[in-house]
Amino acid sequence: MVLLFGVAVAFMVASTASGQKATFAKRIGAIVVDVQGDFTEWKKGSLAVPGTDRAFIEKVTDATKQLKKAGFILFATQDWHPGEHISFHTSHPGKKPFEVITVHNRTQALWPPHGVQGTENARILVDNNLFLAIVQKGRDKRFDSYSGFQDHEGQETEMDSILKHNGIEKVVVYGIATDYCVRATAIDAAHAGYKVIVIEELCRGVASDTSMKALEEIKKAGVIILDKLDIDKIKKL
Numbered sequence: 001m002v003l004l005f006g007v008a009v010a011f012m013v014a015s016t017a018s019g020q021k022a023t024f025a026k027r028i029g030a031i032v033v034d035v036q037g038d039f040t041e042w043k044k045g046s047l048a049v050p051g052t053d054r055a056f057i058e059k060v061t062d063a064t065k066q067l068k069k070a071g072f073i074l075f076a077t078q079d080w081h082p083g084e085h086i087s088f089h090t091s092h093p094g095k096k097p098f099e100v101i102t103v104h105n106r107t108q109a110l111w112p113p114h115g116v117q118g119t120e121n122a123r124i125l126v127d128n129n130l131f132l133a134i135v136q137k138g139r140d141k142r143f144d145s146y147s148g149f150q151d152h153e154g155q156e157t158e159m160d161s162i163l164k165h166n167g168i169e170k171v172v173v174y175g176i177a178t179d180y181c182v183r184a185t186a187i188d189a190a191h192a193g194y195k196v197i198v199i200e201e202l203c204r205g206v207a208s209d210t211s212m213k214a215l216e217e218i219k220k221a222g223v224i225i226l227d228k229l230d231i232d233k234i235k236k237l
């Protein structure tokens with residue numbers, strides 16, 4: 001399983017890296033959120049977010065490689081749902097995509113099926129070898145999970161422990177979508193005590209009004225928002 005493999009690698013690298021700690025004054029991480037075919041126009045995804053053409057994915061890939069070169073430790077999140085996931089409109093007879101319903105006293109937005117485990121368009125489009133670990137979310141069909149840190153039921157993923165295990169205190173967050181998974185991941189990272197930087201030009205949102213609102217909420221949580229990637233600036237923050 002990709003996830004377990006990822007975690008094992010994370011621990012392995014962390015232990016070999018501990019002897020070189022002196023070379024990293026402060027270890028900086030980056031979380032690339034849900035850059036998967038289903039969320040892109042490039043791959044004609046089922047839940048394609050505006051502005052996610054091939055050029056955007058190449059820009060994200062290039063930025064991620066730059067961060068790697070600069071010594072950042074890279075992580076990705078991956079929406080990884082079973083076929084009958086609660087967030088799919090097809091799991092609720094008679095319901096349409098983008099309807100909002102109440103399930104178990106919780107508001108649930110319904111989406112076209114996406115990020116289905118093992119499908120081509122669930123793949124992360126950025127070279128997987130760049131990442132120390134890929135944290136999968138939404139694996140429990142009963143609960144949705146926008147955040148890379150926890151699902152809507154509050155069940156934590158491995159993200160916080162992997163970041164801590166690697167001595168990371170500052171983390172850069174970008175990807176898809178600004179108004180959902182980037183928002184939730186950045187805010188949860190800030191709440192978990194990390195210094196968080198979101199790179200606006202490396203994010204794309206489902207809708208402009210909700211994306212603008214999300215950026216305000218992200219800022220209110222104490223996150224720094226930069227227009228574009230500026231590695232020297234991030235190092236100084």
Ligand SMILES: [Zn+2]
Pocket residue numbers: 079081087114115138
């Ligand atoms: Zn999902």
